Amino acid sequence: MFPTPEQIKKYIADGLACSHLEVEGDGQHFTALIVSDAFAGKRPIQRHQLVYAALGDRMREEIHALSMKTLTPEEFQK
Template sequence: MPMSQPDLEAALREGFPDAEIEVHDLAGDGDHYKARIVSAAFQGLPRVRQHQLVYAALKGKMGGELHALALETSAPA
């Protein structure tokens, strides 16, 4: 079963409560999203580690309920 956009946003907000988060459904199928996350949690971390933190916040839903997630992560300027 696909993951709804509100459920994805809620999971990301739970994992990154301080973050500015934008989620876009790329295909209209609940399986392909793009997320832009700006969080202090990413400060000083390489991009790979930032993405690992996002996957951890999704608690195993990536690859199951959520098929594809294009990520744009950064720390606040």
């Protein structure tokens, strides 16, 4: 059974405080727009690591591919 975009969204939201979160996908490939204060002062790779940590083992077991755009609330407003 493949995860739905709604499930991926819940997984991320459960592990990372987000002010805005969008997830789209077809069950194997997903794209996400993630806005969080936790990204402040972090490089893109560090931001992605925070999302991977929120997803935990699901990244290896359930999710085939995830493309992310990670922004702070200030970056999102621009």
